[in-house]
Amino acid sequence: MRDSALERAFAERQSWGYEAAYRRFGARMYTTALRVLADRGAAQDCVHEVMLHLWKRGDAYQPERGALEAFLVTCSRNRALERLRSAGRQSDAMRRAATSDESEELVADPIERERIARAIDALPAAQAQTIRFAYFKGMTLAETASALGEPVGTIKSRLSAALRTLRGSLVTADV
Amino acid sequence: MFELHIGELAELYALGELDPSERAAVDAHIAGCMQCLRRVGEAEETLLALERGVLAQPTPELLDRRMRFGASPRRYAAYALAAAAGLVLGILTMLPGYLRPAGPPQAPLLAMINSHFNHAQFAAVGSTKAPGAKVIYARDRSWLYILADGSEHYAVYAINGTASTRLGDLQPGGSTSALYVARAPAANAVELRDGATVVERAALR
Numbered sequence: 001m002r003d004s005a006l007e008r009a010f011a012e013r014q015s016w017g018y019e020a021a022y023r024r025f026g027a028r029m030y031t032t033a034l035r036v037l038a039d040r041g042a043a044q045d046c047v048h049e050v051m052l053h054l055w056k057r058g059d060a061y062q063p064e065r066g067a068l069e070a071f072l073v074t075c076s077r078n079r080a081l082e083r084l085r086s087a088g089r090q091s092d093a094m095r096r097a098a099t100s101d102e103s104e105e106l107v108a109d110p111i112e113r114e115r116i117a118r119a120i121d122a123l124p125a126a127q128a129q130t131i132r133f134a135y136f137k138g139m140t141l142a143e144t145a146s147a148l149g150e151p152v153g154t155i156k157s158r159l160s161a162a163l164r165t166l167r168g169s170l171v172t173a174d175v
Numbered sequence: 176m177f178e179l180h181i182g183e184l185a186e187l188y189a190l191g192e193l194d195p196s197e198r199a200a201v202d203a204h205i206a207g208c209m210q211c212l213r214r215v216g217e218a219e220e221t222l223l224a225l226e227r228g229v230l231a232q233p234t235p236e237l238l239d240r241r242m243r244f245g246a247s248p249r250r251y252a253a254y255a256l257a258a259a260a261g262l263v264l265g266i267l268t269m270l271p272g273y274l275r276p277a278g279p280p281q282a283p284l285l286a287m288i289n290s291h292f293n294h295a296q297f298a299a300v301g302s303t304k305a306p307g308a309k310v311i312y313a314r315d316r317s318w319l320y321i322l323a324d325g326s327e328h329y330a331v332y333a334i335n336g337t338a339s340t341r342l343g344d345l346q347p348g349g350s351t352s353a354l355y356v357a358r359a360p361a362a363n364a365v366e367l368r369d370g371a372t373v374v375e376r377a378a379l380r
Contacts, residue, residue, distance in 0.1 A: 032226050041296070064209060066216025070223040077222070078191030116228030134190070135225060141192050159190060160183030163221050170224035171217070 007063040013055070022051055025069045029076035036080035036138055046083060050075045081138065119169040127162040134159055180204075181211045189218035297323075297367065297375040305375040310365050312379060319359040321345065321367075323352045329369055333362035334376070 006024070009017025026047060033043035054060050054075065061071050120128050126148075133144040134155065141159075145152045181204055187193055188201045205212040292313050299305035308323035319342070321331050326347035331354050332339045340360050345352035345367070367374045 028226070035226075035229060045294070059206075062212065064216075065205075065212050066220050067223070070216065070219040073223050073226055074189055074191075074219040077226070081191045112228045116225060134192070135222075136229070156187055156192070157183060159192070160186035163186040163189070163218050166225070167217055167221040171220050 002067050004063065007061075007068045010068055011062050013058055018051075018055065021068060021072065025072045026051075028069065028073050032073050032077045033080040036077060036084055042083060043080065046080045047076055050079050053079075084138070085140070116170065119166055122169065123162055123165055127158045127165070130155055130158040131162045131166075180208065181214070185211060185214040186218045188215055189222055293380055295377040295379060297365075297377040299375045300366075300373045305367070308367060308375060308377070310377045310379070312359070316359050316361065316379075317357075319354075319356040319362075319365065321354045321356075321365065323367065324350070326350075326352055327369070328352070329367040329374060331356075332366045332368055333360050334364040334366055335360065335362050339366070 006017055006020055010021050011017075029047045029050065030043050033046040034040060037043050037046065050072070054072075060075075061068060065071060120131060123131070129148060130144060133139045133147055134141065139147065141152050141155050145155045148155070181188070181201055184193065184197065184201055188198065193201065201211075201215070205215055292311055294309055294311045297305065297308040297310065306324040306327065308321065311320045311322070312318065319333075323329065323345055328344045328347070329352070330344050331342045333342055333356075340362075342356045342359070342365075343354050345354050362379060364376055364378050366376045
């Protein structure tokens with residue numbers, strides 16, 4: 001359920017909104033970064049870098065954009081990917097994360113996992129394969145294109161289409 | 176850059192797959208286009224739904240245990256820093272009285288917000304049992320902020336080659352201790368010392 005007062009306060013850079021957002025969504029931001037980086041310390045650094053960056057920027061979020069949690073988690077994931085890629089590391093970190101002891105404690109609700117698996121299976125096969133590579137394995141567009149033997153432009157279009165289709169099956173109105 | 180709307184770049188933006196120039200162009204566009212802003216937000220909400228299916232959010236108890244007693248307990252200081260970042264905002268924008276903490280003082284947090292800064296973890300020296308600790312510092316070295324887990328009054332020294340300068344002592348506040356140095360001397364490392372014993376050291380880039 002979205003909290004419109006919190007989202008407005010965050011957008012208006014009110015301190016309580018920022019603090020409440022950190023307390024409410026920080027754990028999800030952390031696990032998202034951890035999945036990418038497979039390093040607890042780096043994931044924690046990632047979260048605080050995101051929060052400080054957003055505060056300094058000040059205008060990155062508006063409630064009209066969508067759910068604040070989604071915005072913050074996406075920021076955390078993308079910052080983690082930047083860290084991973086700037087360090088010259090590839091998607092192996094995400095594969096290692098999937099088998100780490102941490103993941104055993106953070107494993108998702110099997111029902112939720114199954115729901116997502118079904119939604120992905122329902123995509124056209126090429127889109128499903130693309131999102132598995134580019135999202136779940138954290139491969140870059142170029143890596144995904146190479147692995148699937150397709151032009152990068154095709155991969156971009158498939159990813160975009162896949163996300164729009166998945167929204168219809170996974171996202172409820174109140175997020 | 177865009178004739179009308181950003182199209183599929185919305186999803187690629189959310190996925191973090193745009194180069195910096197494309198990303199900046201999308202940022203500029205969505206600042207004035209509600210339709211594209213919403214499309215970006217929808218993509219972010221879809222990614223959140225996917226993320227929920229990959230890893231569950233840890234319970235607060237598990238997260239706290241991870242931060243304090245996990246395989247990398249020293250990282251607790253990093254978490255404390257993130258919490259401090261939240262407190263920064265309260266101080267800067269007239270945090271309501273009930274939230275005003277006896278935490279980090281205003282000066283270092285103002286310095287953090289208003290300057291470019293780096294951060295570095297302390298590493299234990301020898302076999303000494305050292306607390307998790309971190310130093311945040313201005314890239315121009317105009318200030319240093321040292322934050323450590325626990326309430327020990329360690330002395331803080333700036334190290335420049337073979338020279339060392341005592342900067343002060345960590346000041347306990349709640350579950351952490353901190354020291355802010357407004358005009359730090361030139362240094363390539365910072366040490367925490369217990370008497371004459373070097374407890375831990377952080378290298379400054």
